Amino acid sequence: DAKTTQPNSMESNEEEPVHLPCNHSTISGTDYIHWYRQLPSQGPEYVIHGLTSNVNNRMASLAIAEDRKSSTLILHRATLRDAAVYYCILKNSGGSNYKLTFGKGTLLTVNP
């Protein structure tokens, strides 16, 4: 599986935008970019995913670089509830398309 690289930790202030980067220089053309987050004492929660185009949903936006070698998860207005570990994961549409291989993720701290 193609690997992703994320900063170990980031800090933000409440009500400010947060940009969480992810590098995936070995991404293949059939890899989807998925983002999950895990709040303390909870299971991972799906945030957003995309293939080539930028994506928006009620939780976040996903900006994908034109060469697809990096992406950025954007939280438009951070709240205290957004403090979590954020995982950027590549999912291939080939034979192992069920597998989610989690990296270390980015621990996001939100300051009041």
Added chain:
Amino acid sequence: DTEVTQTPKHLVMGMTNKKSLKCEQHMGHRAMYWYKQKAKKPPELMFVYSYEKLSINESVPSRFSPECPNSSLLNLHLHALQPEDSALYLCASSPPDGANQPQHFGDGTRLSIL
């Protein structure tokens, strides 16, 4: 509240005990998963069931025995576990077209082996 329900939330067992973890979903998903998560580490895939058949076993020791009795239920039978098996066990489900579908996770069973 999550749409994937795991029971029990906490389990303490001895190394000679036999216990089972249960997972249930009613979203009509035909793929179900078991993950193991050690403290301060990311989740690691253990098993995948697709249409009630085991499709992936990530070389998990035989003291962990999964079972998928129907499309809504997933069990993980535990026997003769070791202290290093203490972890959070997470269940997830998704539609069978894996790459373009999110997985929905339960909040896990926190297992402690004495």
